[in-house]
Amino acid sequence: MSAPASAAATELGTSLKTSSGKTFGRRARLAFYNRTFKAICVVCAVFVCIILFSILFLMGRTGILTFEYVSPMEFFFSTEWVPENEQYGAFVFIFGTFALTALTMLIAMPISILIAVFLAEVTPPWLRAMLRPVLDLLVGIPSVVYGFLGMTLLIPLLRDVTGTTMGDGLLAAAIVLTIMVLPTISRISDDAITAVPKKYRDASYALGGTRFQTTFKVVLPAARSGIMYAGILGMARAIGETMAVVMVIGNTPQLANSLLKPTSVLTSNIVMQIANVPFDSTWNYALYLMGFLLLVISLLMIVLIRFMQRKGVQR
Amino acid sequence: ASKLSGKIVINGSSALLPLTLQAAKEFKKANPKVKISASAAGSITGPQSVRKGIADIGAVDWDASQDVPGFKKFEGQVAHKVAVIPFAAVVNKGVGVDNLTTKQLQDIFSGKVKNWKEVGGSDASIVVVNRAFGSGTRVNFQMKALDGADFMSKGDNYKEVKSSGDMKTAVETTPNAIGYMDLVYVTSKMKALKINDVAPTEANVINGKYKVWGYGYYMTKGQPTGATKAFIEYIQSKTFQNGSLKKLKFIPISAMK
Amino acid sequence: MQAPAHTQALIEIDKLNLYYGTFHALKNVSMEIPEKAITAFIGPSGCGKSTLLRTLNRMNDMIAGTRIEGKIAIGGADIYSKEVDVETLRKKVGMVFQQPNPFPKSIYDNVAYGPRLHGITSRKQLDEIVETSLRSAALWEEVKDYLKRSALSLSGGQQQRLCIARALAVEPDVLLMDEATSALDPISTLKIEELAQELKDRYTIVMVTHNMHQAARVSNQTVFFLNGEVVEYAETEKLFSTPRDQRTEDYISGRFG
Amino acid sequence: MQAPAHTQALIEIDKLNLYYGTFHALKNVSMEIPEKAITAFIGPSGCGKSTLLRTLNRMNDMIAGTRIEGKIAIGGADIYSKEVDVETLRKKVGMVFQQPNPFPKSIYDNVAYGPRLHGITSRKQLDEIVETSLRSAALWEEVKDYLKRSALSLSGGQQQRLCIARALAVEPDVLLMDEATSALDPISTLKIEELAQELKDRYTIVMVTHNMHQAARVSNQTVFFLNGEVVEYAETEKLFSTPRDQRTEDYISGRFG
Amino acid sequence: MSAGIQKSPFVSSRKSGNRLKNNLFTGLVWTVGICTIIFIVGLLFLILEKGMPKLSLDFLLGLPDEIMEGGGIGPALFNSFYVLIISLVISIPLGMAAGIYLAEFAPDNKFIGFLRVCVEGLASVPSIIFGLFGIVLFVEAFDIGLTIIGGAVSLAFLNLPVLTRVTEEAIRAVPQEMKHASFALGGTHLQTIRRVLIPVALNGIITGICLVAGRAFGESAVIILTAGVTTSGVMWDFNLLSPGETLAVHLWYVQSEAIVPDAVEIAEKSAAVLVFIVLLINLLFRIPLWLNARKMR
Numbered sequence A: 001m002s003a004p005a006s007a008a009a010t011e012l013g014t015s016l017k018t019s020s021g022k023t024f025g026r027r028a029r030l031a032f033y034n035r036t037f038k039a040i041c042v043v044c045a046v047f048v049c050i051i052l053f054s055i056l057f058l059m060g061r062t063g064i065l066t067f068e069y070v071s072p073m074e075f076f077f078s079t080e081w082v083p084e085n086e087q088y089g090a091f092v093f094i095f096g097t098f099a100l101t102a103l104t105m106l107i108a109m110p111i112s113i114l115i116a117v118f119l120a121e122v123t124p125p126w127l128r129a130m131l132r133p134v135l136d137l138l139v140g141i142p143s144v145v146y147g148f149l150g151m152t153l154l155i156p157l158l159r160d161v162t163g164t165t166m167g168d169g170l171l172a173a174a175i176v177l178t179i180m181v182l183p184t185i186s187r188i189s190d191d192a193i194t195a196v197p198k199k200y201r202d203a204s205y206a207l208g209g210t211r212f213q214t215t216f217k218v219v220l221p222a223a224r225s226g227i228m229y230a231g232i233l234g235m236a237r238a239i240g241e242t243m244a245v246v247m248v249i250g251n252t253p254q255l256a257n258s259l260l261k262p263t264s265v266l267t268s269n270i271v272m273q274i275a276n277v278p279f280d281s282t283w284n285y286a287l288y289l290m291g292f293l294l295l296v297i298s299l300l301m302i303v304l305i306r307f308m309q310r311k312g313v314q315r
Numbered sequence B: 001a002s003k004l005s006g007k008i009v010i011n012g013s014s015a016l017l018p019l020t021l022q023a024a025k026e027f028k029k030a031n032p033k034v035k036i037s038a039s040a041a042g043s044i045t046g047p048q049s050v051r052k053g054i055a056d057i058g059a060v061d062w063d064a065s066q067d068v069p070g071f072k073k074f075e076g077q078v079a080h081k082v083a084v085i086p087f088a089a090v091v092n093k094g095v096g097v098d099n100l101t102t103k104q105l106q107d108i109f110s111g112k113v114k115n116w117k118e119v120g121g122s123d124a125s126i127v128v129v130n131r132a133f134g135s136g137t138r139v140n141f142q143m144k145a146l147d148g149a150d151f152m153s154k155g156d157n158y159k160e161v162k163s164s165g166d167m168k169t170a171v172e173t174t175p176n177a178i179g180y181m182d183l184v185y186v187t188s189k190m191k192a193l194k195i196n197d198v199a200p201t202e203a204n205v206i207n208g209k210y211k212v213w214g215y216g217y218y219m220t221k222g223q224p225t226g227a228t229k230a231f232i233e234y235i236q237s238k239t240f241q242n243g244s245l246k247k248l249k250f251i252p253i254s255a256m257k
Numbered sequence C, D: 001m002q003a004p005a006h007t008q009a010l011i012e013i014d015k016l017n018l019y020y021g022t023f024h025a026l027k028n029v030s031m032e033i034p035e036k037a038i039t040a041f042i043g044p045s046g047c048g049k050s051t052l053l054r055t056l057n058r059m060n061d062m063i064a065g066t067r068i069e070g071k072i073a074i075g076g077a078d079i080y081s082k083e084v085d086v087e088t089l090r091k092k093v094g095m096v097f098q099q100p101n102p103f104p105k106s107i108y109d110n111v112a113y114g115p116r117l118h119g120i121t122s123r124k125q126l127d128e129i130v131e132t133s134l135r136s137a138a139l140w141e142e143v144k145d146y147l148k149r150s151a152l153s154l155s156g157g158q159q160q161r162l163c164i165a166r167a168l169a170v171e172p173d174v175l176l177m178d179e180a181t182s183a184l185d186p187i188s189t190l191k192i193e194e195l196a197q198e199l200k201d202r203y204t205i206v207m208v209t210h211n212m213h214q215a216a217r218v219s220n221q222t223v224f225f226l227n228g229e230v231v232e233y234a235e236t237e238k239l240f241s242t243p244r245d246q247r248t249e250d251y252i253s254g255r256f257g
Numbered sequence E: 001m002s003a004g005i006q007k008s009p010f011v012s013s014r015k016s017g018n019r020l021k022n023n024l025f026t027g028l029v030w031t032v033g034i035c036t037i038i039f040i041v042g043l044l045f046l047i048l049e050k051g052m053p054k055l056s057l058d059f060l061l062g063l064p065d066e067i068m069e070g071g072g073i074g075p076a077l078f079n080s081f082y083v084l085i086i087s088l089v090i091s092i093p094l095g096m097a098a099g100i101y102l103a104e105f106a107p108d109n110k111f112i113g114f115l116r117v118c119v120e121g122l123a124s125v126p127s128i129i130f131g132l133f134g135i136v137l138f139v140e141a142f143d144i145g146l147t148i149i150g151g152a153v154s155l156a157f158l159n160l161p162v163l164t165r166v167t168e169e170a171i172r173a174v175p176q177e178m179k180h181a182s183f184a185l186g187g188t189h190l191q192t193i194r195r196v197l198i199p200v201a202l203n204g205i206i207t208g209i210c211l212v213a214g215r216a217f218g219e220s221a222v223i224i225l226t227a228g229v230t231t232s233g234v235m236w237d238f239n240l241l242s243p244g245e246t247l248a249v250h251l252w253y254v255q256s257e258a259i260v261p262d263a264v265e266i267a268e269k270s271a272a273v274l275v276f277i278v279l280l281i282n283l284l285f286r287i288p289l290w291l292n293a294r295k296m297r
């Protein structure tokens, strides 16, 4: 069926094969680079995993020893944290961590998204170019400075406004954390919103949509996955932040049934105590277990957010 | 310069850190080949790091070769006194009380007394600021000012702080607050209390009237050798004790009988 | 240049100049666009067809650095005057773009988007609008059972008809189509051309097209642009059979460039 | 079905089946594509034209879940065999996409991208390639003073011509064009068609088009697809004047669908 | 004139609804935006105002002092840069390569999805735990004591997860057409990544690097545990095994334990220097973006 191929065609055919052609050296080199690069990427990814799992292992290995002395029931559900008396109930901290994270996200998300909308949709370009680096700057302010400002400015302010005697507690911590995660969430959301194709906006404006409608009905839903991811990173930062939280939360192991009552969360309790307890004590094991738990909790929250997101898309 | 060389790692109490840093600076000037790195987390970290072999000297605010409340002794470690540290109970400037008895202090820090008017002040809730468990300052204060009585651990007007600096800030900025700290940290923005009518002054410590003080220790694994030994000798020397140590407002060990 | 004697003019453009920064994109454009008829804009790439189209519903407001001189009146009202509400203008002057751009929502939500913007919330009313609009856009039969499916799962031709349905759902008076069929296969194109023919009884349609056959087939009036200027505008038959300008003739006979 | 008696075959496709997951997109396709000629693929939307085109330079390797059976040989070499270097294949078999997809780089860098990939770094040589390619794509005159400007600032039509220039810059033997002119105005289209006519003396061209006039005007051989099958392939004149299959006749006379 | 449309048909009849909401929304966004600007400027002013005027070269380059007033931050400042640069040199290539793997090479299966969640989770691990990990690794396993290299590597680990995920997201956001265009020209995967994907994704990646660099510069817990609270006491000590107190640690130390009379002033000045330098770092990382944008004129 096939007609005999011309000389040029045959030459083309043979040049396709790796083992021929005068550019062979270069092609082989490129192919080698390509393979090497992929291998490097794999190695790096594996390396990141190794760090991840070593940390999990480090915390898990020590943490699990807790259960030789303390029943899981007590650890997870008791509110009595008096290690001097061999009472290791971590419920207060677990609850505090959830409450603090939720409260922080509740304050930080709307504000961050508005800032992101401000940056991506509303501001003139020159202001945008100035604001982005300045916002990033907030990340670089050391947590001790935030903590110090929280202690010396925010808490007295809260005391004056609310009339409590102390002012330390979840609210103060959530406000400080909000400021700390604001740039992370708003800058990444900003990028996500900017990446929404212009054609969606055009379509909405052409139908007579106002900016408000276009932003809320088209742009934000289209950027949802990026905003969610910004939220996750922000939340991760909020969960893991220690130095500033420790200075404003009060560090008292009691259940936070009020926003203005000194309490404690997993991270703050870990930093307060981990340098001050004997290495081979149940107390130390319990602190490691709390570190492990922290990671588990943030993984759970991330999975939950992703799950909600996926459900959102299906509709 | 001396021929001494080697590496000294110091870890432990943060309250002794300024002292260690200053001594290290001077020691390195005389012995440029010696490397000294210091870090601080909490007193207990000192002897623990020594035991693990990751530090040569463990700075600690109590004698870790003996049992103290909450902590077992560390076998095989030698304690070297390096300084005398006085402690003071302090209150916010606005508190109208100047003097408390040991009993009153115990009641306040255990949460039995909740209002300043019960100890002679105005009608206001007492805010208790405490150091976290494991702090050398806390161990000393508990042993010497509270006679070993327990602290409270919960309460609406109770909080714990992580360092002397945080304690300072908290007492300065919180109305009706009470706390305690090394005498050297006391500033003019707070008030140091008399305890049992004795003012916390250096003179009262030396003449034995003021009881709330302790030694700062360096722990080593067995008897120290080489650079470590030389460093400890330097810090205990008259030159350092009567020079820089005094300037840092610690009290030389030789002053105590 | 002279307007073709046709029906009443709905849109009057008078000495319009448009600048993108310093670039003079539309030069002294004047024309009248008749009501309930199809007007086609033709001309080589970059001659300003899309630009003029966008001035009619003020979509160019959103392009920074755009400056406009001259006047555009729709139904006698100057659409660049202060008192004009841009959203209402855009509701009355619908637009379909070159690339189909359905929202990443369901088919139903795409069509209902416009009516919802303008305050219609009743489910029944929306259902009705969605059905009517999809029928008008000749898409109803194909999608009526999949209204909840993502609009992005439709083929290109279906997506474009969906965009037309979406534009019709807000009941515009004018429909602007910017090369709305250039991304489509002949069958979809044919459907959309037929659709345009039907719609012109009720709407005023302005379409930009690259396809001269399409302009000849579909439109009542044709405007030929070159470098931002109107070279010729006339009834379609006249323009294609006896063009007055040499450049027009060159262009439509493909001898151009 | 029978191959048109024509010149020598450069590309031989033999019993090709392609599946997207479980979807059977190409069904038992066999054909020969002659060297130095233009072959047009026509057929309704979704019939598999783009899919077949992509198999020719193995761009479908990148679509997960694609499975291929059968054989494609170019110049006698089985392009799906192990020893074929995919990058060389793609260099020799250039492609222009339906949507203009310039990189967000300058015009110059867009065209120079391919040559740089393949190791040309000399500025002079690159300048030359850029100019020649842009001239070939009928874009040089319009952009020669703005070579440093972003390619994204060009109009859609210009962008597509830029993409053609970019493909020509690596000097392919075969040029695949997937509805490459559907976004162009008639003049640019004409230019590209003329260009294709010129290029076919040196290149083998395969073009997908929706425009039957284009296929009739430009191509030497035309293949008509329906639902993933080749219904008819023949010399263009023959196919358009005396189609053998009823479905072909329906389609080209616009009576289809 | 047309009879179908009355005079001035575009003055909205529903004056209240949409317009009002839109104006409220625009107002709200502007308010939040301006409040943010005021807040940030206020915060910066608060931090810079106290410290900035008192800054001197002596302070920036001088050695710290435990007893006398007038100590400097020279070695700590130097260490800050040194540690930051080393940690970035380690974490940027590692994080980007891992991100590229996840975005470009990784199969789309459950395990990789799980991994992605894990990497995000790792971003939430408190820095102190990375510090403990650093101790286990460098002080206990390698037995090199408290060193600059130990601190820098631990810091790099801390930043890896964020960098990895930011890179992955940025590269995923690059339109497929770009990738296809490059492949169709015969580009290898590596060439495509290097010449198209990374340049196009650069904006997002730089955002990530800025966030991470700022955090690294201000981080104290990790450094205290792995690099110590001392410096070697001399300026320009490049030895990787020297103790590596950074400026943020010095700030923490001065604020929480130091006895020097001018501790408050040193803290204020250090904070000002830190913030100022973070600003500089931000600008520095943006230069490639600006150049890029300029080239596109």
Ligand SMILES: Nc1ncnc2c1ncn2[C@@H]1O[C@H](COP(=O)(O)OP(=O)(O)OP(=O)(O)O)[C@@H](O)[C@H]1O
Residues within 6 Å of the ligand: C020, C023, C025, C043, C044, C045, C046, C047, C048, C049, C050, C051, C052, C063, D153, D154, D155, D156, D157, D158, D185
């Ligand atoms: N936002 C803009 N900024 C600057 N110049 C622009 C802008 N949009 C278009 N132009 C320029 O204005 C001229 C007219 O553009 P327009 O898009 O109206 O052309 P067109 O006739 O629609 O072309 P095509 O048929 O390719 O779509 C072109 O030269 C284009 O480069």
Ligand SMILES: Nc1ncnc2c1ncn2[C@@H]1O[C@H](COP(=O)(O)OP(=O)(O)OP(=O)(O)O)[C@@H](O)[C@H]1O
Residues within 6 Å of the ligand: C156, C185, D020, D023, D025, D043, D044, D045, D046, D047, D048, D049, D050, D051, D052, D063
């Ligand atoms: N990545 C994919 N995964 C699954 N199905 C696909 C994919 N790409 C294309 N298809 C399906 O394969 C069939 C052929 O698609 P193809 O893009 O080749 O059509 P086409 O002839 O080029 O159509 P058009 O003229 O609209 O471009 C279509 O039914 C399409 O839905």
Ligand SMILES: [Mg+2]
Residues within 6 Å of the ligand: C049, C050, C051, C178
């Ligand atoms: Mg246009």
Ligand SMILES: [Mg+2]
Residues within 6 Å of the ligand: D049, D050, D051, D178
């Ligand atoms: Mg196709």
Ligand SMILES: O=P([O-])([O-])[O-]
Residues within 6 Å of the ligand: B013, B014, B015, B016, B042, B043, B061, B131, B134, B135, B136, B137, B138, B163, B164
């Ligand atoms: O010296 P401290 O343990 O109280 O910090």
